[in-house]
Amino acid sequence: MKTNRSVSIPWHMIFIGIIIILTFPIIFAVGISFKPLEDAYNNALNFIPTQPTLENYETFFNSLNVVKIVSNTFIIATTVTLFKVFTSFLAAYAFVFFDFKGKNMLYFLLISTIFIPFSVTMIPNYLMISDLGLADSVWGVILPQLADAVGILLLRQSMKTIPISLIEVARLDNLGHPRIMKNIVLPLVKPAVTSTGIWFFILSWNEYVWPVLILKTVDHYTLPLALQMYISSEGGTNFTVAMAVAVITMIIPLTLYLLFQKYIIGTFASSGIK
Amino acid sequence: MQAAKPAKIKFTADHWKAYGLLIPSLIIFILFMFWPFMYTIYLSFFDWNMVKPTKEFVGLQNYKEVLTDPTTYKVFGNTLLYIGLLLIINLIIPYILAFVLDIVLKRFNHLYKGAIFLPSVISLVVGSILFTWLLNPVSGPAAIILGWFGIDMPIWSKLDGWVIVVLSLITSWKVFGYNFIVLYASVNGISREVIEAARLDGVPLWKIFFHLVLPMSSATGIYVFIITIVQGLQYVFTPIKVITQGGPNYASSNAIYHAYHEAFVLYRTGHSAALSILTMAIFILLLILEFKFVERGIHYEN
Numbered sequence: 359m360k361t362n363r364s365v366s367i368p369w370h371m372i373f374i375g376i377i378i379i380l381t382f383p384i385i386f387a388v389g390i391s392f393k394p395l396e397d398a399y400n401n402a403l404n405f406i407p408t409q410p411t412l413e414n415y416e417t418f419f420n421s422l423n424v425v426k427i428v429s430n431t432f433i434i435a436t437t438v439t440l441f442k443v444f445t446s447f448l449a450a451y452a453f454v455f456f457d458f459k460g461k462n463m464l465y466f467l468l469i470s471t472i473f474i475p476f477s478v479t480m481i482p483n484y485l486m487i488s489d490l491g492l493a494d495s496v497w498g499v500i501l502p503q504l505a506d507a508v509g510i511l512l513l514r515q516s517m518k519t520i521p522i523s524l525i526e527v528a529r530l531d532n533l534g535h536p537r538i539m540k541n542i543v544l545p546l547v548k549p550a551v552t553s554t555g556i557w558f559f560i561l562s563w564n565e566y567v568w569p570v571l572i573l574k575t576v577d578h579y580t581l582p583l584a585l586q587m588y589i590s591s592e593g594g595t596n597f598t599v600a601m602a603v604a605v606i607t608m609i610i611p612l613t614l615y616l617l618f619q620k621y622i623i624g625t626f627a628s629s630g631i632k
Numbered sequence: 633m634q635a636a637k638p639a640k641i642k643f644t645a646d647h648w649k650a651y652g653l654l655i656p657s658l659i660i661f662i663l664f665m666f667w668p669f670m671y672t673i674y675l676s677f678f679d680w681n682m683v684k685p686t687k688e689f690v691g692l693q694n695y696k697e698v699l700t701d702p703t704t705y706k707v708f709g710n711t712l713l714y715i716g717l718l719l720i721i722n723l724i725i726p727y728i729l730a731f732v733l734d735i736v737l738k739r740f741n742h743l744y745k746g747a748i749f750l751p752s753v754i755s756l757v758v759g760s761i762l763f764t765w766l767l768n769p770v771s772g773p774a775a776i777i778l779g780w781f782g783i784d785m786p787i788w789s790k791l792d793g794w795v796i797v798v799l800s801l802i803t804s805w806k807v808f809g810y811n812f813i814v815l816y817a818s819v820n821g822i823s824r825e826v827i828e829a830a831r832l833d834g835v836p837l838w839k840i841f842f843h844l845v846l847p848m849s850s851a852t853g854i855y856v857f858i859i860t861i862v863q864g865l866q867y868v869f870t871p872i873k874v875i876t877q878g879g880p881n882y883a884s885s886n887a888i889y890h891a892y893h894e895a896f897v898l899y900r901t902g903h904s905a906a907l908s909i910l911t912m913a914i915f916i917l918l919l920i921l922e923f924k925f926v927e928r929g930i931h932y933e934n
Contacts, residue, residue: 369732370740376729377747380805383762384754386773390765402773449657456650468657471665473862473915477891477908481675481901482668485682505664510657535649564755566870571896582757589761589874597765604758611753619746626810627817 384608391415391601398598414602422584423577428606431580434496434569435562438503443555446509451539453510454517455525468507476567484571498572499580503562509554512625516550517543553625556618560611581607676905683899694902698910706882707890710796711865714886717800718807718864723856726812731841734819735827745816749809756806756870763802764875789876795884799871807864811856818852819845858918887911 389405390398391414397407418424452458453465483502492498520543528538544551566582573579576587585607588600615622676694678687698704733741751759767774767788775785788794822845830840846853869889872878878885878893885893887907895904 366737366739369737373729373733373737373740373744377744380751380809381747383759383766383805384751386766387758387762399771402771402776445656445660448653452650452653456647456653458647458650461650464654468661471661473858473918474665474669475862475866475888475908475911475915477888477904478672478912479665479668480892481682481895481904482671483664484896486663486668502664504660507661535653560753564753564757566755566757567866567873570873582755585755585757585761586874589757589764597761600761601765604761608754608758611755612750615750615753619749623745623749623813627813627820 384612387601387604387608390598391605393598395596395598414598415606417596417599418602418606422579424584424606426577427579427581427584430496430578431563434499434565434580435559437496437500438562439555439558441500441504442506442509442558443551445504446513446554447539447544447551449510450513450517451535451543453514454520455522465510468510471505471507472511480568480571487572493572494574494578495572496578499565499569502568503565506558509558512554513547513550516547516625520546549621550625553618553621556614556622557625560614563611564607672905672908675901676909678902680901681899682895682901690902694906695910698903698906703882703890704907707885707887710882710884711886713793713796714800714865714868715861717797718804718860718868719857721800721804722807722811722860722864723853726808727815727846727853727856728841730812730816730819731845734816735831735840735845736837741816745813748812751805752807752809754806756803756867757874759802759805760871760874763798763805763871767798790880792880792883795876795880799868799875799884802871802875803864803868807860807867811860814852814856815849818849822848854921858921861918862915 386405389407392407392410392412393405394409394411394413397409449468453461479502487493487498487501490498492501524542525538528542533541563580564582565580566586569580569583570586573583576584581603585600585603588596588603675687677689677691679690679693680687733744766772767785769775769785769787769789772785778785786794788798827840827844830844865886865888868886869892872884872886872889873892876884878889882890888911891904891908891911894900894907
């Protein structure tokens with residue numbers, strides 16, 4: 359059924375308005391990051407760099423060990439992603455293709471952790487990480503992030519679409535579970551694995567709450583923590599530098615999203631559907 | 633699909649192998665989720681400051697102190713305000729928009745979805761810094777534009793109420809897109825025929841929304857409702873920590889930030905633990921709701 363134009367045009371305007379509100383801050387930050395501080399202050403409404411400069415980026419690179427900070431962020435995000443995808447894949451496989459005692463209860467138990475606020479686990483985790491001597495270290499940031507059931511939920515969702523007969527045939531051919539996982543299941547759920555992995559990477563790249571508790575030395579910081587150093591409640595006197603750091607922080611997640619947009623949206627769209 | 637139940641011949645002989653596959657996940661979850669959870673309950677009965685070698689058992693004293701502290705009520709009041717705002721912006725509005733885009737407009741849906749989801753991949757620390765400048769009450773762009781109309785931008789970071797509104801908006805910048813695509817997928821999954829038939833009969837759109845779309849996508853609606861409350865409150869933590877540190881005078885603190893503040897700023901682990909357990913109790917109520925309605929299913933979509 360066709361919709362009347364007098365109805366549809368205002369709605370399109372609303373959508374465009376929302377998109378402008380949502381994306382404008384990003385464009386604004388990119389523009390400001392190439393402006394000299396004085397210019398940005400005096401012409402606050404004009405975000406187009408009329409006298410483009412790299413000085414904000416230079417200031418950031420000169421004041422902190424940026425290479426170290428970016429590589430810390432990258433190492434943490436990659437390790438967390440690989441580990442979470444691997445363990446979630448195994449768990450999802452167990453939940454979809456096996457019947458075992460306590461299956462439903464165990465699934466319920468794991469999935470309910472999605473709803474546990476981090477304040478409930480933060481003190482013991484902090485104490486444990488300190489006792490293990492991992493405070494202020496990469497592993498101290500990584501370990502507690504691994505307890506995340508979202509991957510199990512998403513991959514189970516995807517594996518459930520595989521016809522069980524396919525697996526049964528493989529079993530009759532005496533194929534072991536590792537081979538079935540690698541040669542049959544993995545290729546079939548590859549889009550879900552890819553988007554789950556990218557999502558985990560983005561999540562860990564952006565993680566702030568836990569690293570801020572664990573990391574003390576500036577050289578051990580991740581990008582969001584480095585960015586935080588440039589914030590004060592008034593917007594700060596260094597806000598053009600802050601914009602440059604913000605651009606560096608968001609460039610990787612944005613690139614990944616633009617490259618894998620279709621996968622990511624597809625997988626997340628299904629996460630709310632049981 | 634629920635309907636047909638084929639005789640599922642799963643791997644009968646090697647069920648025990650499933651436990652092997654679950655071991656890595658279980659170890660992680662026991663170490664960093666279940667054990668800490670229990671330990672927080674334990675800590676809520678002790679007076680401690682994280683440094684002293686001994687913990688003093690005080691029974692329910694921490695709960696009593698937390699429940700008689702006016703700050704707790706202020707913080708819980710703030711939490712309710714945050715929840716209300718987050719639900720309006722990130723559940724009601726995207727629900728209506730998902731319906732409009734899918735049923736009424738039908739065009740540009742890929743473009744709209746892609747653009748709306750974009751901020752969801754960006755760190756809230758970035759969001760906090762962008763909006764602190766854009767909404768700077770003196771020299772920021774929003775203040776200048778309001779100035780043209782003779783309106784003074786409130787100094788929101790120092791004002792009760794306003795501070796919560798702005799921090800909720802910053803958080804929504806990140807949450808909105810995710811919720812929108814989840815709700816859109818659910819609305820999109822509803823059978824077209826019923827809706828088109830209703831439209832041909834001239835049933836008004838708002839009736840289609842309330843009587844057809846809402847009940848038929850309710851499982852996802854409840855999922856988004858809960859996720860918005862539980863994760864939304866955790867997301868708000870970041871702008872609170874970065875911009876206001878809970879201030880002015882606890883006006884922007886919420887239950888989760890306050891637990892952090894008690895533990896890592898005031899070093900009162902007992903209070904923090906008791907507060908977290910109380911918050912958790914409220915969330916468990918929500919969880920029961922989720923599993924009662926969503927998992928058992930009042931209405932299943934596919």
